[in-house]
Amino acid sequence: MTATRTSNAAALEVDGVGISFGGIRALDGVSFRAHPGEVFSIIGPNGAGKTTLFNIVSGLYRPTSGRVRIAGQEATGLAPARLARRGLSRTFQNLQIFFRMTAVENVMVGRHMAEKTGFFADLLALPSVGRQNRATRAAALALLDRVGLADLADQPAGALPYGALKRLEIARALATEPKVLLLDEPAAGCNAVETEEIDQLIHAVAEGGVAVVLVEHDMKLVMKISSRILVLVQGKPLVVGTPAEVRADPRVIEAYLGSHGETEAARADR
Amino acid sequence: MSKLASRLLGLGVSALAVAGLAGAALAADPIKIGSVLSATGPAAFLGDPEKRTLEMYVERINSAGGVLGRPLELVLYDDGGDANKARTFATRLIEDDEVVAMVGGTTTGTTMAMMPVFEDASVPFISLAGAVEIIEPVREYVFKTPHTDRMACEKIFADIKARGFTKVGLISGTDGFGKSMRAQCMAVVGNFGIEIVADESYGPTDSDMTPQLTKVKNAAGVQTVVNPGFGQGPAIVTRNYAQLGIGLPLYQSHGVASKSFIDLAGPAAEGVRLPSPALAVAEKLPDTDQQKPVVVEYKKLYEEKTGQPVSTFGGYAYDGLHLLVAAIQKANSTEPDAIRDALEATAGFVGTSGVFTMSPTDHLGLKVDSFRMLEIKDGDWTLVETGG
Amino acid sequence: MTDAAATSPPSRRTWSPRLVSLVFVTVVVAVLPLVFPSNYYLRVASLVWTSGLAVVGLNLLMGLAGQVSLGHAAFLGIGAYAVAIGPTHLGVPPIPSALAGIALSALVAWIVGKPIFRLKGYYLAVATLGFGLLLALVLTSESAWTGGPDGMPVERVELFGWRVTGALTWYWITGVALIIGVALALNLEASPTGRALRALHDSEVAASVVGVDAARLKLTAFVVAAVYAATSGALLALMNGFVTPDTASFMHSVEFVTMVVIGGMGSVVGALVGAAILVALPQALTVLQEYETAVLGLLIMVFMIFLRQGIVPGLIGLFRGMRR
């Protein structure tokens, strides 16, 4: 964070990003900014390129064109681990859980960057390692408590139900103390009560000054929680605006929401 | 978990114990002779005939009343060509089986790994491997039966010199045998006024040597080619040699002095020369040759029993076992030290490889002239008379 | 091991399975000489300890980090040839030679690992295989230094005029080396580094987005595994008084991988069981004579089909299943 900041620096700035796979343009000219404390959502029909966009922003794919900046600093094509050090973390639509570890160990891995012991200390099990392990575990337990999984802490992650794994991923991402958090369908497979909990959790995270970028199919959740929404259709940006603007935009209703979406949006309105 | 694991370990230990016991309960008071051979693995074509020979002759000796009125017991282990395993089996022979002597060690590598065990335990070890390092410098308890590779080089170069050639192309295998013999040939070549004009090599599992042979063929002034090596390599070299139409005299080593080489190399083998123990030409020896009865009998018995052509490697095992038996009889004792002394005093023992006369400075006891120079004619070995 | 840790209840007891493993290994090493009838058994056990040391190291790479190396015997070769070449050609005493060999092995692992670990899965396997073959080829070919395919003798170690020799002496040296190796491996496994390595094995992507530098960690594990292997190689060479290029051969590498997998990937005790089986079983199977190879192959298949997690984790699983 030493370099000069551009004026009005967004936490995350995506500028004209595009990518091609074997000649097929999967994403083209996508731009948006997410600011600290806001929930910025990206919606669009299946195959619109939402997850691809996340994969570019989080450094898994290198974009064919465009730029990504974090806190005003160039971050295009950096490796995921380096982006994490810049304050970016994410969850995955297709779960990426450490299945052979316990729930709390999953979150403890999220504290990796905060852990101070060196390799040789680890090898010799110096007292500092014990202290570090206890500190990491305490922090991880607090996060599990925050996402409502405290009583499952020592269960093997492989044995947890789907909804719990979604929240476990959020806890793990939060463990990195991110400035920008990308959530890929956090409410998928959750029941109404769990969705409500996730809603509150996302809200609280944003309140804490994190820029949350959300991909979600649950329109009710999206409309309720988002400050702004980007609509992607076939890899191209259609509209950016507040929930109300997006809901009212005829192009959105035509291109994306359709008759089915219309009713859903209407229901969300009530 | 620890319980389970300890039970597992207990199982392992008892399995070991059973294996150890299995060799023990045989006829009353037998003389235990150890053997570690490479009966499987990459050197199996050497170790297998050695194993069959030892088994066959221990049985014969026992049915003829044994040695000193006691039966022989052969404790045989297969090291698969792995020197580390050989070392372990050597320890097992000494510590567990308490053998009085050992005949084995198929390759130079396994022999070198086992030597310290027998030296430390003061138990005689008759090696069946080729390299001269085994007996140079002389180690108190280590003997060997095969001619050294240096002798083979000398025999070949003498023949080359006698034919009036001075420029030799070398193509050798990179296995232990080939590399060791190449080094020995390089060391003695100067004594014959011969010059090495090409020096190529091939891996032990290679299946085509035409690139190397093309280079040898194109070497300036090359008059004849020598191929130190054993196994499949020399057969392929011989075939490729014919394919390329090189047409110069080709020498192979004693490592392929067996009928199966002629079978493998096919018509390409015509005219190939090599130094060999008398075994390969058993029936063709003049009746006056004192080795003739020995090699003819061994060849006949081995081929009847196994259905495979006899090889010099089996012959090395024959010599090793019979040298040992002779030493035990001469010493009239099964004390390792007495056997050692008797072995060292071996004189005029007629074996398949030659007539052995050992001394405190010579733990092989063969001379270069116990090699015969052979040439392949009409698909069979013939004796060559040379002035060398 | 990981399984046991996974199900043990909260914080204070997380150290205990670690301690149990260490105590178990220590007790086994300490008690066996009391029941062994002859030096031959000491020799076999010493071989299990040296192989075990290399396998415990390889297990850090395979079991923790999930990366397969088909050229691991090369590092054994570096350690072994260091103690052979140092005293013979360079006049360096055996123990400094061994340390130099271990350092060299770490350096080589670091240099080679950097580009190699950009590869994944089978491509990584074939790259490590290629590296191993190249090293073995050098050891076989450079006869002037290495004695060629037949190997070379290794000078005996002398400490303050005392010649280190004898089966029992080497049993204790290798046994203590193993215990230290196991202790360090267990430490690493339970540390932040170990946690990150285990994470890498399950999902490299997820580990990297929380800031785990996958490339660096894999390289670390590779270097550590190389150090274990080189130590094992140096011990083996000093104990045998002889080295051959077989030490570094492809088949030997495959044997190590088999030991890790058979015992159970990710389990330190499993690594030892794997080493014990592949070292001791052929000794027991000698009674089968020429059927040995076939039976050993058959046993490997049967183990892997019925205990696909490996023997130790597989048996723990079975045992739990029975209790339920």
Next chain:
Amino acid sequence: MAEFLQFAFSGLTVGAVYALVALGFTLIYNASDVVNFAQGDFVMIGGMSTVFLYATGVPLPLAAIIAILTAVIVGLLLHRLAIEPARGASPVTLIIITIGASMFIRGVAQIVFDKQFHQLPAFSGDRPIEILGATLLPQSLWVLGGGLAVFVALWLFLERTLIGKAVLATAANRLGARLVGINTAVILAIAFGVSASIGALAGVLATPITLTRFDLGTIMTLKGFAAAMLGGMGSPLGAVVGGLLLGLIEAFGAGYISSVYKDGFSFIAILVVLFVMPRGLFGGRSVERV
């Protein structure tokens, strides 16, 4: 020129054998993600069975056919008794199973056959063909022709037959293939059978040149695996190109540089290729799906 051509002939002949082994690897890998370390042993079974049948007086063509069928049966048994029961195990576990299988096959072979080297007579004589000063054995043409025929037949099988398409579909997406009613276990069995027959054919064709022995499988597996990886695992074209390239590198390396480090050159080449193209020459780019 003659020298160059001679090296090329040598490289292509040896390379064609590697290519056939690599094709066998590729086929099984495509159908199952398993790298079958017993692949080289099929080559040995083909060669050794033919040798021993021929020695008992069976005519050579018939002996070859029986040998190939033997290998197919071994391949099917390997799948049925060792791979199928371990379905769902991790790739490393499956590799170790095939390594065990390879040991088993080798162990049985040294008992059923023997431990000596063996040869077969060349199919069309030993008289070398001279081309621009270089010589080529007629048997090399058999090997090269056999390699080409197998490649074309495999291509036709995969592209033109229903079973072949099912194999491709299984390779592309196992779950999807199962959903559209393809019995993936049968497909896998077919892959093992066909791949065993390719390996055995290579053994029959090459034995008159390379000789054979019970433990030939180890080196064949090593070289075939390397060739498959060089070409890019899973690509039949890659297997063929990888095999031929490997053979050529060995021959030219031995001929022009140093015969001592011949095997080294091929692996240096593989390392260089993989550093530039981490998935081999024809492995294609894969995008990680998350």
